[in-house]
Amino acid sequence: MFKHRDVDSERGMRRTLFLQVRLEVRLRDGARPTKCKPRKYPPHIRRFLHEFNQRLVDLGLVYEIPKSRWSSPELPVKKSADLLDLRQTVSYRVTSAQTDIMAAVMPILSLVVERARGTKHFGLFDFLKGFWQVPLAELCQEWFSYMTDEKIFTPRRVPQGSSDAAIQFQKTMEECFASLLYKHLLIWIDDLLLYADDIDTYLDKLAEFFSLQDQFGLKLSAKKASMYQTEVKWCGRLISGDGVRHDxxxxxxxxxxxxxxxxxxxxxxxxxxxxxxxxxxxxxxxxxxxxxxxxxxxxxxxxxxxxxxxxxxxxxxxxxxxxxxxxxxxxxxxxxxxx
Structure with a gap:
């Protein structure tokens, strides 16, 4: 773990990504730019939007665009009862309605979870700001610009809420961890389950997992990581050596x-x-x-x-x-x- 101690570093998001995949969104014929109007927010939300988006700018994840032909509304939502515990979301409803959505297959959880049945050693992992780790093709970036009460920002990374975001992220992660996939690793968007029959194999595959994570410049959340477990909860299932059951x-x-x-x-x-x-x-x-x-x-x-x-x-x-x-x-x- 110490070799990979930067896995949870937000500053590491500045690093040049090794991922060669870029999400390239395609618009339908006749698509027209969508423009929203500035919205009024309470003072605490205005402060949150200002500080959060300034941090995104500092990290190089978004950039300011004073004049844009596209803009979608910012919709902050509460994460808990705490008034200041907010999450930034954007309504891409109008943009998504004009998107030519890609066709791809998501894993069927009830089937893929069978791969881990009977194994005895597990690890859970989650990506740090997962979607933000996948680049967005430059020609598509302006389409996903969003407006706060102060400015318009344009993302350089895949924005959560866009129509192709989840499937693109899933397929990108499957490519990155192809050598482990369905043999010792299950992936459901940004939730990962590592598994093995015995501790020696587990340690070997854990090292391979971290090596791939480092190779592709991906960041994991240390707070959500859980290793050396004999029973885990993954995607609503409890998995152990005794089998798989619902939570x-x-x-x-x-x-x-x-x-x-x-x-x-x-x-x-x-x-x-x-x-x-x-x-x-x-x-x-x-x-x-x-x-x-x-x-x-x-x-x-x-x-x-x-x-x-x-x-x-x-x-x-x-x-x-x-x-x-x-x-x-x-x-x-x-x-x-x-x-």
Whole structure:
């Protein structure tokens, strides 16, 4: 570890990237520049935006662009109850609607996790500001410019929230760690799981993992790293030498959700249970009435979280029965070893 002690260095983000891949976004024919208007923010958010974006400029991750033909609105969100604990996000909705989205395959978690079944030694890793470590092609940068109350900034790295960001990051990391992938390493965007049957193999693959990380100039979060574990929680699954099972805390959270009163709440529940559909016998039939109700509620509007949140609903008797049945099935999901 000491050889790679700079893995968590934010200043290391200044370093020239060894990654040869650049995300090149393609716009659809007839795409037109999108421009937003300046927004008013409370004083504490204005201070956050000023300080955060100045840090990004200092690190060389974004640059100021006084005049831009493209600009998307800055949308700071709270990370916790702390008023000053904020995350910078940008609404690229209009830009993404004009993007020719790339086609690629994301891993099917319920299948790839089987690669780690029966192994006994694990390590968890997370990238430091993952998307910001992948360069954005220069010709695309202005399209992802964003506006604060003070200035317009243009990113040099892949911005989270852009339509191709997640799949591009996934495929880039798969290329970087190809020698370990699906043999001793699983990758789900910026969540990595290292695994091995015995401690000697684990140490050997851990060294190879760090060597590749250093070779490609990638930065890992030391705070989120966990090594030499015999049981880990990865992507909602508990994995150990005994097998793979769902995280009981996650199951309990789902079972505690009351009947939805908006289409948004129903949409959230249906999406959540799809993550554990392999543990629900005859999944499609069990959720059919709930899916029909959701489709009907969203038939005349966009299927976005914001639109769904504003649509009031009241489940009928059949739908309440299906809702209760799914939650009863969930009660056994956390105690069953998957597969």
């Amino acid at each position: 009981p805390e996650r199951i309990d959270t789902l079972r505690a959700i009351p009947y939805p009163t908006t289409a948004g709440e129903l949409q959230q529940f249906v999406c959540a249970i799809k993550w554990i559909r392999e543990s629900i016998v005859d999944f499609a039939r069990q959720v059919a009435s709930l899916q029909r109700r959701l489709d009907a509620a969203l038939a005349d509007t966009k299927r976005t979280k914001r639109a769904a949140a504003g649509i009031k609903i009241e489940l009928m008797q059949e739908e309440c029965g299906a809702y209760d049945q799914v939650k009863r099935i969930l009660a056994t999901a956390s105690t069953l070893v998957m597969g």
